Amino acid sequence: MEHVDETPVIxxxxxxxxxxxxxxxxDINLKIARGEVLVVIGPSGSGKSTMCRTINRLETIxxxxxxxxxxxxxxxxxxxxxxxxxxxxxxQQFNLFxxxxxxxxxxxxxxxxxxxxxxxxxxxxxxxxxxxxxxxQANKLPAQLSGGQQQRxxxxxxxxxxxxxxMFDEPTSALDPEMINEVLDVMVELAxxxxxxxxxxxxxxxxxxxxDRVVFMADGQIVEQGAPDEFFDHPKTKRAQDFLNSxxxx
Amino acid sequence: MSNHAKPLSIRDALYEQPGPRTxxxxxxxxxxxxxxxxxGIGLIIRQFYITGQLAPRYWTFLAQPTTWRFLLQGFRGTIxxxxxxxVIALVLGAVLMLGRTSGIKPVAAVCRVxxxxxxxxxxxxxxxxxxxxxxxxxxxxxxxxMITLPVALAASGVLAEVLRAGVxxxxxxxxxxxxxxxxxxxxxxxxxxxxQAIRFVxxxxxxxxxxxxxxxxLAYVVSYPDLMQNARVLITNYDALVSMYFTVAxxxxxxxxxxNKLSALVAERLGVKIIx
Amino acid sequence: xxxxELLSTYGQDYLTALLxxxxxxxxxxxxxxxxxxxxxxxxxxxLRPLRVVGDFYVQVFRNIPGVAxxxxxxxxxxxxxxxxxxTTCVIVTVILMGSAFGSENFMSGINTIGVGQIEAARSLGMxxxxxxxxxxxxxxxxxxxxxxxxxxxxxxxSTSLGSQVPMSPDELxxxxxxxxTRSTGGILAFLIAAIGYAGTAAVIxxxxxxxxxxxxxxx
Numbered sequence: 105m106e107h108v109d110e111t112p113v114i115x116x117x118x119x120x121x122x123x124x125x126x127x128x129x130x131d132i133n134l135k136i137a138r139g140e141v142l143v144v145i146g147p148s149g150s151g152k153s154t155m156c157r158t159i160n161r162l163e164t165i166x167x168x169x170x171x172x173x174x175x176x177x178x179x180x181x182x183x184x185x186x187x188x189x190x191x192x193x194x195x196q197q198f199n200l201f202x203x204x205x206x207x208x209x210x211x212x213x214x215x216x217x218x219x220x221x222x223x224x225x226x227x228x229x230x231x232x233x234x235x236x237x238x239x240x241q242a243n244k245l246p247a248q249l250s251g252g253q254q255q256r257x258x259x260x261x262x263x264x265x266x267x268x269x270x271m272f273d274e275p276t277s278a279l280d281p282e283m284i285n286e287v288l289d290v291m292v293e294l295a296x297x298x299x300x301x302x303x304x305x306x307x308x309x310x311x312x313x314x315x316d317r318v319v320f321m322a323d324g325q326i327v328e329q330g331a332p333d334e335f336f337d338h339p340k341t342k343r344a345q346d347f348l349n350s351x352x353x354x
Numbered sequence: 355m356s357n358h359a360k361p362l363s364i365r366d367a368l369y370e371q372p373g374p375r376t377x378x379x380x381x382x383x384x385x386x387x388x389x390x391x392x393x394g395i396g397l398i399i400r401q402f403y404i405t406g407q408l409a410p411r412y413w414t415f416l417a418q419p420t421t422w423r424f425l426l427q428g429f430r431g432t433i434x435x436x437x438x439x440x441v442i443a444l445v446l447g448a449v450l451m452l453g454r455t456s457g458i459k460p461v462a463a464v465c466r467v468x469x470x471x472x473x474x475x476x477x478x479x480x481x482x483x484x485x486x487x488x489x490x491x492x493x494x495x496x497x498x499x500m501i502t503l504p505v506a507l508a509a510s511g512v513l514a515e516v517l518r519a520g521v522x523x524x525x526x527x528x529x530x531x532x533x534x535x536x537x538x539x540x541x542x543x544x545x546x547x548x549x550q551a552i553r554f555v556x557x558x559x560x561x562x563x564x565x566x567x568x569x570x571x572l573a574y575v576v577s578y579p580d581l582m583q584n585a586r587v588l589i590t591n592y593d594a595l596v597s598m599y600f601t602v603a604x605x606x607x608x609x610x611x612x613x614n615k616l617s618a619l620v621a622e623r624l625g626v627k628i629i630x
Numbered sequence: 631x632x633x634x635e636l637l638s639t640y641g642q643d644y645l646t647a648l649l650x651x652x653x654x655x656x657x658x659x660x661x662x663x664x665x666x667x668x669x670x671x672x673x674x675x676x677l678r679p680l681r682v683v684g685d686f687y688v689q690v691f692r693n694i695p696g697v698a699x700x701x702x703x704x705x706x707x708x709x710x711x712x713x714x715x716x717t718t719c720v721i722v723t724v725i726l727m728g729s730a731f732g733s734e735n736f737m738s739g740i741n742t743i744g745v746g747q748i749e750a751a752r753s754l755g756m757x758x759x760x761x762x763x764x765x766x767x768x769x770x771x772x773x774x775x776x777x778x779x780x781x782x783x784x785x786x787x788s789t790s791l792g793s794q795v796p797m798s799p800d801e802l803x804x805x806x807x808x809x810x811t812r813s814t815g816g817i818l819a820f821l822i823a824a825i826g827y828a829g830t831a832a833v834i835x836x837x838x839x840x841x842x843x844x845x846x847x848x849x
Contacts, residue, residue, distance in 0.1 A: 195746055197744070199749060370752070372676075384678055482820070595706055602698060610692075
C-alpha cells in the first residue's frame with residue numbers, strides 16, 4: 105500500500121460476527137486509505153455486504169473494532185449519528201424517501217443533520233443532481249424515476265453530506281442491464297475525483313478499471329486481496345480462481 | 355443482502371441494535387413499565403374483590419355442566435346464523451359484484467348503489483327493518499330469519515367489494531389473451547377470472563366472518579336464542595351479571611381471534627394479502 | 631304513514647337523531663384517533679410490557695362484539711362502582727373498539743415503509759427522533775388515510791349501538807325503533823334513517839378518496 109504512514113479512513117480490526125450458528129464474518133482485518141477505491145467481490149453469502157454494513161454500524165459486530173480515521177465507531181446515540189453523517193452509503197434498493205421529492209431527498213440530510221439553510225442546501229442539491237444527470241427530475245417523486253435515475257439520486261443524497269468516504273452495497277444489482285452503466289459512470293467520476301470508496305459489486309469490469317485494490321471474500325473471510333490486474337490475471341488461491349472461472353462469460 | 359439471518363419487521367427495524375447505554379435504558383424502562391402494568395392489573399382485580407365480584411357465588415355456576423350445555427346450545431344458534439348469513443352474503447355479494455363489473459351500465463349503477471347502501475347502513479338498522487317494519491306488511495318471519503337476513507345483507511355489501519378487489523387483482527393480460535382466443539366475456543369471468551379471484555380473497559372472506567359473528571350477537575333484539583341471548587337468560591337465573599358477561603365476551607373474543615388467525619394462516623399459505 | 635305525515639310528525643325527531651349521530655361520531659372519532667396513536671406508540675415502543683399490553687388491547691377490542699362490550703360497560707361496570715351515563719357508555723364502547731382498528735391501520739401504515747428507508751436515514755446521520763418524525767410518521771399518516779376513512783364510517787355505524795340503551799335524544803337507529811313501536815312507520819320510516827347513514831357515509835368516502843389521491847405515496 106502506498107499510504108502507509110497516514111491514518112486509514114476506515115479500519116476493521118479482527119471483526120467477527122455470527123447470525124446464530126452462522127459465522128458470517130471471520131477475523132476481518134482491513135485498512136482503507138484516503139482516496140483509495142476498494143472493491144469487494146465474492147460469491148453471494150460470502151459476507152461482503154455484511155462487512156460493508158458494519159462500517160457505519162447498520163450491522164453490529166460481535167467482537168473486534170471498527171475505526172473511522174483512527175477513532176472507534178461509537179455504538180449509539182448522537183455520537184454514532186454524527187459519525188454516520190460523515191460516511192456515505194448507497195444501497196442496492198436505492199432506499200429513497202418515498203414521500204419526498206428528489207430535491208427534498210437530497211436536502212434532507214444537509215438540512216436536518218448539518219443544519220444548513222434551506223436555500224443553500226437546495227442550491228447545492230441542484231448542483232449535485234446536475235452532476236449525476238437528473239436535475240430535470242428534481243421535483244418528481246422517487247417512484248416516477250427509473251431505477252438508474254433513483255440510484256443516481258441516492259448517490260447525490262450521500263454526496264450532499266460531504267462524506268469522508270462512501271460505501272456502495274451492490275449498487276447496480278437491482279438495476280436493469282441498460283441502466284447499470286449510467287450508475288457506474290457516476291461512480292467512475294467519483295473515483296477519479298479522489299473519493300474514498302468501498303464498493304461491493306459483481307461488476308468485474310468496474311473493479312478492474314477503477315479500483316486500487318480488490319478484496320475477495322468467501323465464507324465470511326478475506327481470502328485474497330491485491331491490485332486488480334494482478335488479482336484478475338493471476339489469482340493466487342483456488343477459491344478465487346474457481347470464483348473467477350464461474351463468472352466468466354457473464 | 356442474502357445473509358440477513360431473518361427479515362426484520364419494521365417494528366424492530368425502527369430500533370438499532372442497542373449499545374450499552376441504550377440497553378441499560380431499555381432495561382430500566384422495561385422494569386418500570388412491567389411494574390406499572392402489574393400494579394394496573396392488581397388494581398383491577400382489587401376493584402373486583404372489594405365490590406364482591408370475586409365471591410364464589412358469582413363464579414361457581416361456571417363449574418356446572420348445565421351452564422355450559424345451555425351456552426353451547428346458544429353457541430349452536432350463533433353458528434347457524436353466522437353460517438347461513440355468511441353463505442347468503444357470499445351469494446348476494448357475488449351477484450352484486452358481477453352486476454357491477456358486467457359492463458351493462460344500468461345494472462352496474464344499480465349494483466353499485468345497493469352495495470354502497472348496505473355498506474353504509476348499520477346492521478342494527480337492518481335488524482329493526484326486519485323486526486319492526488317487515489311485519490307491518492303482514493310478512494311473518496321466524497326469529498332465525500329476522501336476524502340472519504339483515505346480517506347477511508350488511509355483509510353482502512362488504513363482500514361484493516372484497517370480491518371486486520379480487521377480480522381486479524387478476525392480471526388484465528389474461529382476459530385479453532382469452533378474448534383473443536375468441537372466448538366470450540361471461541365465460542372468461544366464470545372460467546378464468548373468478549377462480550383466481552376467489553383464491554385471492556379466501557383469507558379476506560374468512561376474516562369477514564368475524565364481522566358476521568359480531569353481528570349475530572344482536573340476535574337478542576329478535577329473541578333468537580344465540581350465545582348472547584342464552585347468556586342473558588342465565589344471568590336472570592343465577593344473578594351473576596359481571597361474571598357471565600365476562601365469560602361470554604371471552605368466548606366471542608377467542609372465537610373471533612381464532613377466525614382471524616385462520617385467515618392470516620390461509621393468507622400465508624396462499625401467499626395473498628388480506629383485503630379489508 | 632305517508633312521507634308528509636311521517637315528516638310532519640317526526641321530522642324534528644329525525645333531524646335531532648341525525649345530528650346526534652353526527653356529533654357522537656365526531657366526538658368518538660376524535661378520541662379514537664388520540665387513543666389509536668397512544669396504543670400504536672405502545673406497540674412499537676422498545677419496552678416489552680407496553681408492547682404486550684398494546685397487542686392485548688387490540689386483540690381484545692377488535693374481536694369483542696360491540697353489544698357485548700356495551701352491555702359490560704352499561705351493566706357490569708356499575709357493579710364495579712363505575713357509573714357512566716348511557717350516551718357516554720355508547721361513546722366509550724365505540725372508542726375502545728375503534729381505537730383497536732385505528733391502531734391496526736397505523737401499524738400497517740408503518741409497515742408499508744421499507745426497512746431500507748430507515749437504514750438510509752440512519753446512514754445520513756439522522757437521529758431516532760428525526761427518523762420517526764421525518765420519515766416514519768409522515769408516510770404512516772398518508773397511507774392511513776383510506777383505512778381511517780373506512781374506520782370513520784364504521785364508527786358512525788357503530789354509534790347505532792345507542793339504540794340498545796335508553797338514550798336521550800335518540801340517535802338515528804334508535805329513532806326508527808322508537809317510531810315503529812308507536813306507529814306503523816313502514817318502509818319509509820326505515821329509509822329516511824338509512825339514507826341519513828348511507829348519505830353521510832358517501833360524503834365521508836368521497837372526501838376520504840379525494841384526500842387519499844392527494845397524499846398517496848407512489849411506490
